[in-house]
Amino acid sequence: MDHSAHRTGAAHDRTAQDHTVHQAHAHQAADQAPAHHAGHERGPVTWGAAAKATLHCLTGCAIGEILGMVIGTALMWGNVPTMVLAIVLAFVFGYSFTLFAVRRAGLDWKSAIKVALAADTVSIAVMELVDNGIIALVPGAMDAHLSDALFWTALLGGLAVAFVITTPVNKWMIGRGKGHAVVHAYH
Numbered sequence: 001m002d003h004s005a006h007r008t009g010a011a012h013d014r015t016a017q018d019h020t021v022h023q024a025h026a027h028q029a030a031d032q033a034p035a036h037h038a039g040h041e042r043g044p045v046t047w048g049a050a051a052k053a054t055l056h057c058l059t060g061c062a063i064g065e066i067l068g069m070v071i072g073t074a075l076m077w078g079n080v081p082t083m084v085l086a087i088v089l090a091f092v093f094g095y096s097f098t099l100f101a102v103r104r105a106g107l108d109w110k111s112a113i114k115v116a117l118a119a120d121t122v123s124i125a126v127m128e129l130v131d132n133g134i135i136a137l138v139p140g141a142m143d144a145h146l147s148d149a150l151f152w153t154a155l156l157g158g159l160a161v162a163f164v165i166t167t168p169v170n171k172w173m174i175g176r177g178k179g180h181a182v183v184h185a186y187h
Contacts, residue, residue: 050171053180057123057170058163060097064089065131069155070146079142083135087128094124098183119183126169127162134158 068089072082098116107115134157135141141154173179 045171045175047167047171050167050174053170053174054123054163054167056097057094057120057166057180058127058159060094060120061090061124061127061131061162062159064091064093065128065159066155067093069135069151073144073146073151079136082142083132087132090128091124094120094127102183115182118178119180122173122179123166123170126166127159130162130165131155131158134161 065086068086069082072085077085095116098119099112102112102115103109135154138150138154138157140150144151144154170179174181
């Protein structure tokens with residue numbers, strides 16, 4: 001009895017099965033890739049998406065900024081140490097919002113830190129430059145006390161202007177797959 005034909009058929013069937021399994025894995029990977037890389041795609045970004053990303057960043061910045069200004073003012077520190085504390089805390093709180101969000105999505109600490117730094121550094125830096133620039137330029141704002149309307153007007157007004165200026169920056173960056181676009185892959 002000649003078994004060569006039988007063996008060839010079995011080998012052919014096994015090769016076909018292997019190919020089918022490989023194709024299934026390839027299709028599964030292709031189906032998953034867009035979901036994982038959605039935040040990295042380039043293309044048109046809505047103003048609403050940019051504003052939402054900026055608002056997310058502004059929330060952390062505002063908490064840190066206000067806390068730093070309140071602490072420095074309450075302790076009667078000078079303008080420079082108060083502003084440095086406010087900026088440091090703005091970065092800490094700004095990064096922490098993103099950091100904990102991507103950690104909840106399953107990223108390890110090292111990866112989460114990389115994502116937070118990539119997502120928020122430019123946004124926070126622009127926001128802090130604008131906000132602190134306004135506070136420094138408003139006459140008497142840095143010398144105002146916590147009970148003075150000038151203190152709060154300059155601080156909150158600076159944050160509002162920073163939001164308006166940072167939103168187009170975030171829109172531009174997201175459209176190029178940078179900044180907050182990095183975080184969107186983990187939502």
